[in-house]
Amino acid sequence: MDRKTADTLFLKLSRRFPKAKSELEYETRFQLLVAVILSAQATDVSVNAATATLFPQYPTPSAMLKAGEKGLLKHIRRIGLAPTKAKNILKTCKILLEKFDGEVPENREALESLPGVGRKTANVVLNEGFGHPTIAVDTHVFRLSNRTGLAPSKNTVEAETRLLEIVPKKWKPNAHRYLIMQGRYVCKAKNYNCSHCVIVQECEFSDKRFLAEETVKLNK
CATH class of the missing domain: 1.10.1670.10 (Helix-hairpin-Helix base-excision DNA repair enzymes (C-terminal))
Structure with a gap:
């Protein structure tokens, strides 16, 4: 064409x-990152249903890390690949706190270094969260x-x-x-x-x- x-x-x-905008529901870049990780092989509807109770209780990396795997699974267990996603999210929270002061990095390489984050997820975060013209x-x-x-x-x-x-x-x-x-x-x-x-x-x-x-x- x-x-x-x-x-x-x-x-x-x-x-x-x-x-036109993302149909995932979130308030911060961290929540956007978590929602996109959860959305792999899952519908936005199912992710929004889970994060509606997850985010109010654990809105930050530190809070989510304290929740632990069991606490996280209580909210996301109906989402596909929930156990793996829970582990990746907790590992990501730890890295964000240790390397990025708890903030989501505005850098593709840094984003793709996070567990559960591939190129598509990084592009969504850069676009939706930071306004980059990524696709x-x-x-x-x-x-x-x-x-x-x-x-x-x-x-x-x-x-x-x-x-x-x-x-x-x-x-x-x-x-x-x-x-x-x-x-x-x-x-x-x-x-x-x-x-x-x-x-x-x-x-x-x-x-x-x-x-x-x-x-x-x-x-x-």
Whole structure:
């Protein structure tokens, strides 16, 4: 996809999702970090349900560390991979206190050194927490990058690289948010319907699906 078409694509998505933002609920950068760690292979709904009771009781690294693994698991046990995530979060709390004065570092290398934090998590924290124009590639972003022809790629790292190249500068701060909303609510993995898609003209997907009545309208 050329840059002009990409610009139009994001313009339309920005109008479709004018308030696009992370659906994870948090108040501080530390809480954002914990929420994103918990969100791996879990829905935002399930994470928000857990953190609704977790964060009021343990809002800081020191408080969460004192809670211990059992205390943490009481709140997150219904989330996938809860035991592993609990251990990683506690290790992360300890590192934050020992190396970063209890603050979340504004540095990719430092973030990725934390247990349970990979490239996608680091990108989310840098973007949502610090306002960096990073692009976090989750399953929705990766799928749309390939399906629309925006940034065809074989893996998430390649998708991120290509998106950073093709996405106009003005759209980068919100690019992954728009793509996530589009992938979550419109361009789903299986039950997608191009009749309700605002970027159907820009999309290069060869297997576009339309409702019968919409197809008739388009062919008139």
